[in-house]
Amino acid sequence: xxxxxxxxxxxxxxxxxxxxxxxxxxxxxxxxxxxxxxxxxxxxxxxxxxxxxxxxxxxxxxxxxxxxxxxxxxxxxxxxxxxxxxxxxxxxxxxxxxxxxxxxxxxxxxxxxxxxxxxxxxxxxxxxxxxxxxxxxxxxxxxxxxxxxxxxxxxxxxxxxxxxxxxxxxxxxxxxxxxxxxxxxxxxxxxxxxxxxxxxxxxxxxxxxxxxxxxxxxxxxxxxxxxxxxxxxxxxxxxxxxxxxxxxxxxx
Amino acid sequence: xxxxxxxxxxxxxxxxxxxxxxxxxxxxxxxxxxxxxxxxxxxxxxxxxxxxxxxxxxxxxxxxxxxxxxxxxxxxxxxxxxxxxxxxxxxxxxxxxxxxxxxxxxxxxxxxxxxxxxxxxxxxxxxxxxxxxxxxxxxxxxxxxxxxxxxxxxxxxxxxxxxxxxxxxxxxxxxxxxxxxxxxxxxxxxxxxxxxxxxxxxxxxxxxxxxxxxxxxxxxxxxxxxxxxxxxxxxxxxxxxxxxxxxxxxxx
Numbered sequence: 001x002x003x004x005x006x007x008x009x010x011x012x013x014x015x016x017x018x019x020x021x022x023x024x025x026x027x028x029x030x031x032x033x034x035x036x037x038x039x040x041x042x043x044x045x046x047x048x049x050x051x052x053x054x055x056x057x058x059x060x061x062x063x064x065x066x067x068x069x070x071x072x073x074x075x076x077x078x079x080x081x082x083x084x085x086x087x088x089x090x091x092x093x094x095x096x097x098x099x100x101x102x103x104x105x106x107x108x109x110x111x112x113x114x115x116x117x118x119x120x121x122x123x124x125x126x127x128x129x130x131x132x133x134x135x136x137x138x139x140x141x142x143x144x145x146x147x148x149x150x151x152x153x154x155x156x157x158x159x160x161x162x163x164x165x166x167x168x169x170x171x172x173x174x175x176x177x178x179x180x181x182x183x184x185x186x187x188x189x190x191x192x193x194x195x196x197x198x199x200x201x202x203x204x205x206x207x208x209x210x211x212x213x214x215x216x217x218x219x220x221x222x223x224x225x226x227x228x229x230x231x232x233x234x235x236x237x238x239x240x241x242x243x244x245x246x247x248x249x250x251x252x
Numbered sequence: 253x254x255x256x257x258x259x260x261x262x263x264x265x266x267x268x269x270x271x272x273x274x275x276x277x278x279x280x281x282x283x284x285x286x287x288x289x290x291x292x293x294x295x296x297x298x299x300x301x302x303x304x305x306x307x308x309x310x311x312x313x314x315x316x317x318x319x320x321x322x323x324x325x326x327x328x329x330x331x332x333x334x335x336x337x338x339x340x341x342x343x344x345x346x347x348x349x350x351x352x353x354x355x356x357x358x359x360x361x362x363x364x365x366x367x368x369x370x371x372x373x374x375x376x377x378x379x380x381x382x383x384x385x386x387x388x389x390x391x392x393x394x395x396x397x398x399x400x401x402x403x404x405x406x407x408x409x410x411x412x413x414x415x416x417x418x419x420x421x422x423x424x425x426x427x428x429x430x431x432x433x434x435x436x437x438x439x440x441x442x443x444x445x446x447x448x449x450x451x452x453x454x455x456x457x458x459x460x461x462x463x464x465x466x467x468x469x470x471x472x473x474x475x476x477x478x479x480x481x482x483x484x485x486x487x488x489x490x491x492x493x494x495x496x497x498x499x500x501x502x503x504x
Contacts, residue, residue: 017280028269043293073434112437182325185364202326
């Protein structure tokens with residue numbers, strides 16, 4: 001059984017359309033490589049009741065939860081206190097973080113900065129040489145910042161911790177075709193029933209110059225994946241097959 | 253009271269990191285313009301039980317639900333049957349859609365194409381001149397395709413229907429600064445308490461050449477928004493203020 005994960009993106013900026021969310025794809029790719037199944041993602045507003053109920057639901061249902069956003073020093077940064085509440089924990093000022101803030105800001109240190117040292121009780125700090133700031137873990141919840149560059153850095157640290165325990169990883173094979181999707185449907189139905197451990201996906205592209213549909217074969221057993229992809233490829237009319245080099249050369 | 257909305261993005265391709273999700277931002281911007289509060293978004297896998305439970309939860313809690321993805325002719329396209337199940341409805345083959353498919357595909361029409369005419373009982377078809385295919389509404393759930401161009405087209409049709417009933421719309425004012433976020437925090441706390449109808453957001457940019465933090469003032473009452481933004485602007489040191497033209501000229 002794969003381990004499972006979910007994400008909670010906390011941010012009015014996403015739900016009001018101010019920014020294009022960027023962290024989910026990075027997280028998805030990282031989890032895929034780690035062989036952790038990314039089962040669900042939610043986006044919520046900066047509202048305590050919403051964050052609390054989402055964190056609670058996801059942390060009970062999945063092995064890991066990753067949150068993004070709401071960890072800065074301003075009034076709308078309520079993720080840490082909401083995570084504490086969701087998990088039935090209090091908040092305590094973390095002395096290791098206070099010293100780090102004091103070191104960094106010196107005399108300019110304000111009460112707003114110190115808010116960032118208020119962590120859920122029992123929070124674990126995940127360190128890495130590259131980071132000036134630790135990633136924060138509370139039970140099975142990893143709390144990450146929303147700024148994409150910072151999110152990436154912390155995710156790398158967390159991934160290194162998770163990789164140590166990782167038994168398997170997922171692989172994805174792709175076949176590109178010029179066929180119309182509806183004409184592929186019967187064959188895909190058949191392969192989907194035959195290769196039960198392979199997750200087969202079908203994705204239409206309206207605007208790609210070189211192919212019409214991409215079929216993906218995902219899973220952890222490379223032999224079975226290869227067999228499924230090869231059977232699909234061999235049963236496709238030769239003139240409908242687009243070599244991967246050709247299709248992927250023109251991907252952005 | 254604003255009307256509320258939620259979205260459900262159905263797609264393994266997002267949670268396995270194969271594609272960058274693009275429909276949420278378009279939906280968010282459209283809802284913002286319509287004055288409908290976008291309260292929650294979820295992303296799930298192509299798994300019937302997950303889609304059913306998410307659609308049911310969201311359709312009970314919010315005024316409108318928008319789904320994206322899973323409406324094509326292949327084995328992984330299970331959105332319509334899952335929406336039917338979530339709402340306790342059966343499936344019926346829709347004759348208006350069958351004729352349209354027959355017209356379009358002629359002799360090439362297959363059973364896989366016809367699957368696309370199997371809609372939840374009582375589904376409403378929303379038409380527009382521009383679309384060759386109607387947008388589908390079942391109770392308060394709008395079912396849209398995942399392909400971004402198709403999503404946009406259908407959303408325009410739906411927005412036209414929703415706009416007719418719309419009483420108010422939201423506005424967003426922005427102020428850009430060179431201040432450090434923690435130093436702004438006390439002033440933002442104060443304004444947040446004073447202007448209760450204004451939603452104030454604070455967004456750090458690490459890599460922008462011209463500003464460090466963008467403060468947004470969102471809401472439906474333009475006078476109050478303007479007052480809040482002006483008070484913030486006037487209380488900021490003049491050398492920390494970045495004119496909007498300068499900040500936005502270098503936005504992508």
